[in-house]
Amino acid sequence: MKKFAITLLVLAFLGCNFQVTAQDTATEKKADSGYIFTEVIKLPASPVKNQYRSGTCWSYSAISFLESELLRNGKDTFDLSEMYCVRQCYADKAPLYVRFQGKHNFGGGGAAHDVTYVLKNYGIIPDQAYTGLVIGEDKPVHGEMDAVLQAYVDAVVKNPNKKLTPVWEKGYDGILDAYLGPVPEKFKYNGVEYSPKSFADMLGLNPDDYVEITSYTHHPFYSKFILEVPDNWLMDEVYNVPLEDLMKILDNSIQNGYTVVWGSDVSEKGFSWKNGVAIVPDKDAPELAGLEQSKWEKMTDKEKEELLYKFKQPVPEKKITQEMRQQEFDNYQTTDDHGMHIIGMAKDQDGNVYYIVKNSWGVGDHKYKGFFYASKPFVELKTMDIMVNKNAIPLDIRKKLGL
Numbered sequence: 428m429k430k431f432a433i434t435l436l437v438l439a440f441l442g443c444n445f446q447v448t449a450q451d452t453a454t455e456k457k458a459d460s461g462y463i464f465t466e467v468i469k470l471p472a473s474p475v476k477n478q479y480r481s482g483t484c485w486s487y488s489a490i491s492f493l494e495s496e497l498l499r500n501g502k503d504t505f506d507l508s509e510m511y512c513v514r515q516c517y518a519d520k521a522p523l524y525v526r527f528q529g530k531h532n533f534g535g536g537g538a539a540h541d542v543t544y545v546l547k548n549y550g551i552i553p554d555q556a557y558t559g560l561v562i563g564e565d566k567p568v569h570g571e572m573d574a575v576l577q578a579y580v581d582a583v584v585k586n587p588n589k590k591l592t593p594v595w596e597k598g599y600d601g602i603l604d605a606y607l608g609p610v611p612e613k614f615k616y617n618g619v620e621y622s623p624k625s626f627a628d629m630l631g632l633n634p635d636d637y638v639e640i641t642s643y644t645h646h647p648f649y650s651k652f653i654l655e656v657p658d659n660w661l662m663d664e665v666y667n668v669p670l671e672d673l674m675k676i677l678d679n680s681i682q683n684g685y686t687v688v689w690g691s692d693v694s695e696k697g698f699s700w701k702n703g704v705a706i707v708p709d710k711d712a713p714e715l716a717g718l719e720q721s722k723w724e725k726m727t728d729k730e731k732e733e734l735l736y737k738f739k740q741p742v743p744e745k746k747i748t749q750e751m752r753q754q755e756f757d758n759y760q761t762t763d764d765h766g767m768h769i770i771g772m773a774k775d776q777d778g779n780v781y782y783i784v785k786n787s788w789g790v791g792d793h794k795y796k797g798f799f800y801a802s803k804p805f806v807e808l809k810t811m812d813i814m815v816n817k818n819a820i821p822l823d824i825r826k827k828l829g830l
Contacts, residue, residue, distance in 0.1 A: 461740045462704055462775050464800055469771035469783060470686050471498040473506065475797030477789030479566035482535035482573070485658070486512045487787035488688050488766035489542035492814065493551075493632060495686040495770065500631065508552050510559025510567070511623070512545045514607045520660055521580050521599050525591070529584040535573045536658035539688040539766055539814040540639055544661060547634035550623030556614035559607040572606040638820075638830065639665040641812040642673040644753045649827045654812060656763040665812050666828050670749045674807060677769070677782075680819035687769040688814035689784065691801075692761045695809065696723055700788070703799040707808055709743040720760070741775045747807035755808065763811050773800055782806055 473494040478487050486509040497505050516537055524533040545551065559567065579602060583595045613620055621629065639654075646652040651664040668676070680687050696718065698705040745751075755761040771783035781800040790797040817830050 462800070464773045464775055464781065466771060466773045466783065468681055470681065470684060471495060472686065472768065472770045472785055473498075473504060475785060475790050476509070476787055477566050478509075478787045479568065479789070481513075481567035481569040483509060483513050483537070483567065483569070484766040484787055485537040485539055485541055486510075486516075488768045489539040489814065491768040491785060491787070492539070492686055492688045493542065493546070495768070496632060496816065497630060499684055499686075502630065505630070506554045508554045508557040508559070510554075510607055511552050511557045511610065512542050513559065514557075514603055514610060515545045515549050516541050517576065517603055518600065521576075521596065523660065524580050525583055525595075529581060532657045532660045533577060533580060534658075535569055536763075538639075538656075538659055538661070538663065538763075539690065539812075540637075540661065540663045543634040543637050543814075544663075546627055546632060550625070550627035551630065551632075552611070552614060552621075552623045552626055553616055556611055556616065557608065561608040562606060569606075572602075575602060575606075636816050636818065637814055638817045639663070639812050639814045640668060640673060640676055640820075641665045641810075642668055642670045642749070642752060643756060644749060645757075656811065658763050666830075668824065668828070670747070670752060670807060672824050673810065673813070674803070676815060676820050676824060677806070677813060678772075679821050680815050681769065681772050681782075683819055685816050685819035689767045689769045689782075689806075690763060690765070690811040690813070691767065691806070692764045692809045692811065694724060694762070694764055695805075696720075697805060700786075700799065701794070703793070703795040705784075705799060705801040705805045705809075706742070707745045707747070707802065707804040709745050741777050741779055744779075744802055744804040745808075747804050752808060761809055761811065769801075769813075775800075779803070 473491060476487055476491075478484055490507045490509050490512065494505055494507060497503070513535070517535075520531075520533050524531045562568070576599070579599055583591065583599075586592075610623075613622055614626075615621070616626065641654060646667050648667055648669055651666055653659065653662050654665045677687055693700075693705070695705070695707075697707050752761070767787070768785040769782045770785050773781045773783055775781065780803040782803070784799050784801050786797055786799060788797065817825065820828070820830065
């Protein structure tokens with residue numbers, strides 16, 4: 428999920444590290460929005476962070492999810508390192524890219540399962556032990572690093588000598604060390620010395636507890652398949668269920684205290700970060716009627732915001748079907764834009780259901796301090812996949828999936 432890194436360049440003014448409260452949001456919503464939300468369930472979550480100029484939403488969303496899992500398990504509030512996962516995944520992408528002779532996906536993007544992959548194979552560390560901020564910036568700025576790493580592995584693949592040197596991986600690791608810093612073998616946390624593996628053991632998180640779920644008809648339901656999106660460089664499998672079951676899993680998770688990692692497409696006319704709402708209007712507002720998606724995507728954020736959300740109150744939304752989901756996926760209208768963290772459910776003044784989404788674009792002067800509300804139809808239509816604790820899946824569906 429990397430293409431939204433471009434949008435983040437525009438959103439560079441956003442701040443970070445602020446935890447919103449239900450009371451704060453209720454006051455603001457009534458004051459300046461046609462949408463009045465009542466939060467039905469809001470699960471514990473760590474403060475909002477800012478991925479800034481990096482395509483690392485996958486790490487921020489899944490790390491936030493693990494931090495909520497720790498809170499659910501009665502642990503302290505932990506601030507885990509997103510950049511540790513970025514560093515380890517970048518290290519493992521290069522050999523694959525070279526072995527596939529440059530025909531494999533490479534870059535800063537990724538998926539939620541990348542974080543559990545790191546947790547299982549390399550452990551995890553606190554942010555204080557590895558911030559990845561060594562180039563003089565106070566937030567991630569990865570444009571140059573991404574370009575340099577891409578150029579390096581391309582040069583290795585296109586080596587005119589037709590033979591790899593025995594030191595190319597050492598040189599590659601040197602670039603990662605220069606931009607993100609060397610990974611510590613040992614570090615201290617609250618006075619105790621840990622390695623990444625021993626720190627993970629202390630946290631007690633089991634990476635095998637977490638599974639990804641999707642809903643598409645080009646593969647059989649209640650089976651697993653490799654989700655065909657570019658950032659799935661690990662070629663990881665997801666479980667496939669009907670749309671109805673996908674939403675049952677999501678709702679059951681939230682209702683039983685489990686948060687959810689949400690992979691979605693947010694380059695939509697119904698998504699407004701400024702206004703903190705994502706919907707699928709049944710009929711476009713007059714300002715949006717007839718606007719082609721290609722023209723929409725070429726508009727600046729300011730131009731989009733001038734058109735979006737002239738609604739004075741909630742509007743009717745489309746009824747989403749399995750066929751609509753499939754058509755939008757097949758036609759590239761639903762793409763793997765962005766990874767986020769669903770932490771609760773809410774209703775508007777008309778009783779419509781929304782999901783409370785924790786984003787990774789900081790807080791700045793954002794209306795809901797880094798959170799937004801995605802309607803049920805938006806989630807039904809635009810969900811690429813979700814990651815959940817398998818223990819949160821309803822038992823009848825777990826049985827069908829063999830979990």
